[in-house]
Amino acid sequence: MRGNSLFRPFLLRRSLNFRPFSSSSSSFTIPPIRTPKTDSSRPENPYPDYVRDHPAFADYLSGYPRSFEPPKFGFEAEIEEPPVPPNVVMVNSDEEFEAALNKTEGESQLGIFYFTNKGCVPCRFIGPVMEELARRNPHVTTYKMDTEAKELAGTVEKLGITTVPTVHFFVDGEKKDEVIGSDVARIVLTTRDLMDG
Incomplete structure (x- = not known):
């Protein structure tokens, strides 16, 4: 055990090629940094003239062709929004609005009045749901209104x-129910109940 501890500093010094500083050597010199040698025989532009004059050469150097478009993936081309x-x-x-209300009264059918605006985030979520609901119930008319339109200010204030x-549900010109917010389940259930009743 003692022999191992005596040889350990010697072995460590030998493996790391380490020389301890002595008290007599107070300074040491740093070797100069070597710079790579330049080959003077190599031309500055290694490409021949017919390559440099080609129109696609600048595109090759820049990494992008002049008519560069980002690549399109397969699923982007296939996704198409269904028509309204x-x-x-x-x-x-x-x-x-008054004409639409009179129409629901005359036909004795359910009329859905959907109030939205472009800056409403929940409206973006519920918009496709309302379209799909209309698609599955072709005999029910959904009237879509933008609350920010100045021409509808009277209707928005009146209602x-x-x-x-x-979403307001009208039957025979009379409001039967309303859903405030993006409660999809309640909108679907209310539509089904009023159609069955």
Whole structure:
């Protein structure tokens, strides 16, 4: 055990090629940094003239062709939004709202009035749901209204719309129910109940 401890510093010094500083040597010199040698026989531009004059050479050096477009993946080309169903009608003014309300009264059918606006995040979530609901119930008309439209200010104030999305259900010109917020399950169930009743 003692022999191992005596040889350990010697072996460590030998393996690391370590020389301890003595008290007499107070300074040491740092070797100069070697710079790579340049080959003067090598040309500055190794490409021949016919390559440098080619129009695609600049594209090769830049890494991108001049008509560069980001690559499209297969699934991006395949995804297409389905068209808006014909029974989803945009209402753009107070007069159009009154005409739509009179139509639901005359036909004795369910009319869904969907209030939304472009800056509403829950409306972006519920919008495709409303379109799919209209697609599955072609005999029910969904009237879509933008609450930020100035032409609909009277209707929004008259119905007391303060939150979007808001969905009103009218039968025979009379409001039967309403859903405030993006409660998809309640919208679907209310539609089904009013259609069955």
